[in-house]
Amino acid sequence: MSEVSKVRTFPPSKESWGGDAAFDGTHRKGELRGIIKINQDNCVGCDTCTAFCPTEAIKGTLGVAHAISTNQCVACGQCLVNCPFGAIEQMSFVDIVMEKLADPKAFVVAHPSPAVRVSIAEEFGGKPGDLTVNRLYNAFEKAGFHNYDVNFAADQTILEEGTEFIKKVRYWVLGERGEDLEHVAHHPLPHFTSCCPAWVKNAETFHPELIPHISGAKSPIQMGGPLAKTWAAEFVWKKDPRDIYMVSVTPCTAKIFEASRPEFNSAYEYLKENNKIPQDTPSFQDIDAVLTARDAAEIFRRKGINPLTLPDEREMETMNVYTGAATIFGASGGVMEAALRTAYFILSGTELSNPDITLVRGYEQDIVEATIPVPLKALNGKVINVKVAVVNGASRNIKEIVKRLTDDKNQYHFVEVMNCPGGCVNGGGQPVRTMGTSWLHPLLPLPLRA
Amino acid sequence: MANERVLKFPMSEKMFHNINMVTWMILAVTGMMIYFKTVDATTASLLMDFHIGIAIVFTLNFIGFAVINADRFFLMLRNLLIWDADTFAWFKNFGGYPRRLLGIPFGPEEVAPQGRFNAGQKFTYLFFIFMIFGLIVTGWLLYFMAPVLGKTTMVYFFNFHVWGSIIATAMAVGAHLPLALINIEDFKAMFRFGAGDVPLEDAMHHAPKWVENDLVKVSTLEQPLKAHH
Numbered sequence: 001m002s003e004v005s006k007v008r009t010f011p012p013s014k015e016s017w018g019g020d021a022a023f024d025g026t027h028r029k030g031e032l033r034g035i036i037k038i039n040q041d042n043c044v045g046c047d048t049c050t051a052f053c054p055t056e057a058i059k060g061t062l063g064v065a066h067a068i069s070t071n072q073c074v075a076c077g078q079c080l081v082n083c084p085f086g087a088i089e090q091m092s093f094v095d096i097v098m099e100k101l102a103d104p105k106a107f108v109v110a111h112p113s114p115a116v117r118v119s120i121a122e123e124f125g126g127k128p129g130d131l132t133v134n135r136l137y138n139a140f141e142k143a144g145f146h147n148y149d150v151n152f153a154a155d156q157t158i159l160e161e162g163t164e165f166i167k168k169v170r171y172w173v174l175g176e177r178g179e180d181l182e183h184v185a186h187h188p189l190p191h192f193t194s195c196c197p198a199w200v201k202n203a204e205t206f207h208p209e210l211i212p213h214i215s216g217a218k219s220p221i222q223m224g225g226p227l228a229k230t231w232a233a234e235f236v237w238k239k240d241p242r243d244i245y246m247v248s249v250t251p252c253t254a255k256i257f258e259a260s261r262p263e264f265n266s267a268y269e270y271l272k273e274n275n276k277i278p279q280d281t282p283s284f285q286d287i288d289a290v291l292t293a294r295d296a297a298e299i300f301r302r303k304g305i306n307p308l309t310l311p312d313e314r315e316m317e318t319m320n321v322y323t324g325a326a327t328i329f330g331a332s333g334g335v336m337e338a339a340l341r342t343a344y345f346i347l348s349g350t351e352l353s354n355p356d357i358t359l360v361r362g363y364e365q366d367i368v369e370a371t372i373p374v375p376l377k378a379l380n381g382k383v384i385n386v387k388v389a390v391v392n393g394a395s396r397n398i399k400e401i402v403k404r405l406t407d408d409k410n411q412y413h414f415v416e417v418m419n420c421p422g423g424c425v426n427g428g429g430q431p432v433r434t435m436g437t438s439w440l441h442p443l444l445p446l447p448l449r450a
Numbered sequence: 451m452a453n454e455r456v457l458k459f460p461m462s463e464k465m466f467h468n469i470n471m472v473t474w475m476i477l478a479v480t481g482m483m484i485y486f487k488t489v490d491a492t493t494a495s496l497l498m499d500f501h502i503g504i505a506i507v508f509t510l511n512f513i514g515f516a517v518i519n520a521d522r523f524f525l526m527l528r529n530l531l532i533w534d535a536d537t538f539a540w541f542k543n544f545g546g547y548p549r550r551l552l553g554i555p556f557g558p559e560e561v562a563p564q565g566r567f568n569a570g571q572k573f574t575y576l577f578f579i580f581m582i583f584g585l586i587v588t589g590w591l592l593y594f595m596a597p598v599l600g601k602t603t604m605v606y607f608f609n610f611h612v613w614g615s616i617i618a619t620a621m622a623v624g625a626h627l628p629l630a631l632i633n634i635e636d637f638k639a640m641f642r643f644g645a646g647d648v649p650l651e652d653a654m655h656h657a658p659k660w661v662e663n664d665l666v667k668v669s670t671l672e673q674p675l676k677a678h679h
Contacts, residue, residue: 044608045484045498046592046596046604046608048596048601048604051596051597060491061498062495062502062593063494063495063497063501064491064494065487082597084602084608085605434601434602
């Protein structure tokens with residue numbers, strides 16, 4: 001009863017990246033589509049999945065096998081983890097990554113997100129929440145990967161995103177003008193987070209009016225990819241960037257889509273522009289492949305590795321250094337808390353006496369609201385009340401937050417949106433438990449509880 | 451005594467049984483057509499709408515019988531739930547049916563005297579009542595509360611609803627119906643228009659303890675009997 005379910009997967013096909021047309025529905029050339037698929041033979045039409053879909057992408061009536069509209073799907077995978085019958089399948093790059101691991105020329109880098117370290121144990125009989133930081137690194141190394149923790153890049157993200165928010169406050173709240181603020185002139189408050197790829201795709205497709213509000217900072221994984229292929233390739237690993245094969249390991253199926261976005265080849269553009277690679281080098285993505293936590297477990301199983309049996313010790317490496325702010329990205333409210341810590345420090349000139357901004361934490365409310373008083377150094381300590389909201393799960397709450405902002409666009413300064421309830425820890429790529437959340441759970445006999 | 455009759459199925463029971471039978475079979479057929487994907491998606495969708503509409507009648511029929519005719523409902527439950535030594539003794543030869551119908555000399559020749567329902571009927575009807583209740587509960591929970599049931603609960607409920615109904619339908623068609631046809635007086639009492647009575651002689655043969663312990667003579671039934679003969 002408490003074991004994890006087997007999720008069926010399928011490899012990407014040639015058609016998965018689309019044809020030669022610049023646009024095909026809501027997808028651009030090269031963007032992966034059909035990442036989440038309902039197996040028509042296994043679907044009984046129970047209709048559970050539709051309640052979890054944030055974009056009403058699932059079509060079908062009760063009793064009839066359902067299907068996903070590729071144009072509406074944001075690939076969040078919430079339908080998959082909540083399907084009682086295991087009828088929903090995920091595109092997987094396991095076979096492709098296994099081939100790369102067998103290639104002696106390839107320098108394959110595992111780029112694990114913080115939510116994976118607390119979930120991978122479940123795939124090997126551990127308890128939910130078992131922390132496996134060093135055991136996970138050791139497992140990746142044993143499987144032939146090099147390690148580069150996403151947390152390292154998450155710290156970069158928060159510096160970018162926090163700084164961007166501060167500039168917006170200076171421009172839109174304090175009325176400052178200057179060359180360094182010009183680029184935020186067309187990006188008004190409220191400031192929306194950008195690290196959830198399902199949310200970004202959702203906004204692009206269904207709420208384009210919000211695009212100017214969304215942070216221009218890339219997600220941690222998409223900052224990690226270019227950093228790995230430029231800075232780390234040259235100064236840490238001393239490798240030809242063309243040989244580096246970046247594999248992000250995530251709790252998220254929407255990251256599979258995000259990695260295929262055509263603009264996410266910054267390393268290639270930078271390296272070519274600076275003549276660090278030959279000009280005729282074909283374009284490559286910053287992230288070459290995405291594995292979900294389940295996929296990573298499958299690779300370990302194929303290689304006979306059980307992370308839970310490996311040592312929990314390891315020497316600190318350059319690529320695995322990070323702060324606590326990066327780690328909390330994986331939970332709802334985490335990005336907001338991390339950004340507020342940075343914003344508070346820069347705007348007020350002092351560190352928070354207690355960095356735990358618990359007001360924005362929690363996953364029991366659909367939308368968490370808080371007001372954070374920030375004394376402004378530039379105005380001799382005058383306090384502004386920074387109004388923030390954390391959207392905890394997109395399926396019900398995005399429409400609500402849009403409605404609130406339509407009613408009063410000054411209602412918030414900063415909004416975090418996580419597609420999945422609870423944040424990345426509850427992502428569509430995490431191990432799938434058989435029970436799932438249920439109000440009946442406490443009523444079940446103990447052996448039946450997950 | 452030859453013309454004396456006893457009321458076996460009052461109108462409330464006949465109405466409940468017959469509405470239940472018709473709606474059950476419609477629900478079973480539509481449900482199986484949908485589950486086994488024997489029709490295209492559009493037809494399946496229409497069938498599901500029909501299934502849910504009929505399920506409303508099925509549910510109200512059960513609730514109506516249990517609430518409006520609570521005395522009859524509880525009397526029936528009482529008759530089904532009283533299991534004395536003779537009830538258990540019935541299983542020694544399964545009421546003599548294997549010997550009588552199939553020529554298999556199973557158990558003693560003499561059948562233990564039974565009440566209004568024999569042991570096989572008690573077992574089967576309790577199962578049917580449990581299934582009716584269970585199918586109503588699981589059906590509406592699956593319809594209204596699927597996303598919050600929890601996945602394992604959902605699968606349990608779904609399998610109960612699908613496979614439980616298939617097993618119960620098989621029992622109804624494969625056992626209940628043929629045995630009802632064998633007990634033709636019961637069959638006629640259930641399906642004829644008018645009173646659901648059976649000959650006293652027949653009742654004394656099949657349910658001697660019922661006749662002896664439970665029945666009260668209310669009239670000689672001379673007039674009503676003319677309607678049946």
